Amino acid sequence: MTTTDPDRTTPATTPARVVEVRYFAAAAEAAGCDAEQVDVPAGTTVGGLLDALVARHGPALRDVAARCALLVDGVLHRDRDEQVGAPDRVDVLPPFAGG
Template identity: 50%
Template sequence: MTTTVRVRYFAGARGAVGLAEETVSMPSGATVGDLLADLGTRHGEKLTRVLTACSFLLDGVAVRDRSTALPADAGLDVLPPFAGG
C-alpha cells in the first residue's frame, strides 16, 4: 500500500529541482525523513544541500520531527530560508 504526497517547492528549493511541485508515491508508514531522502535521491546533491536548511509544512502545520509519519494524501511544503525586508 502507498500514500501520495504533493510536494510544493519554494524559492531556492524550486530552483534546485526545477519544478514548482510534484506528486510522489511513498510506502505506507513512510516518514517525512523518508520522503526527504527520496527527494534527495531523485533530484541530487543540489536539492540535498538546500533541504538541510529548509523548514517544512505538512498539511499546513510546521513539522520539525522528521520521524513524523506521512498521512494519506499529504501535502508537504519545502520552505528554504527567505531573505528580504
C-alpha cells in the first residue's frame, strides 16, 4: 500500500526562465531564424546555453557559435563556465567585418 505524507515536502525546483534569443548575420542563417524563445534553467552557463542552441539547430550553428560573442542583457560573456543568470535577452553575434 502506498501512502502520501502531507508533512513531507519535495524540494522545489527552480523553473526555467523563458528568454528571447536573437541571432545576427551568420548566426541567424545557421539557426534558420532571427529570434526565438528558449527555456533557460537556473544555473545555466554560457557553454550550456550555446550547447543547447546547437542541439536545437545542428552543426551549422555549432561552427558559427564557436566564433560568436554572447551578449546577455547587453553584457558580453565569453567564458563558457560563466553562469548567464536570469536574463531577459541573449544576443548571438558572429564576428563582424567592415570598413
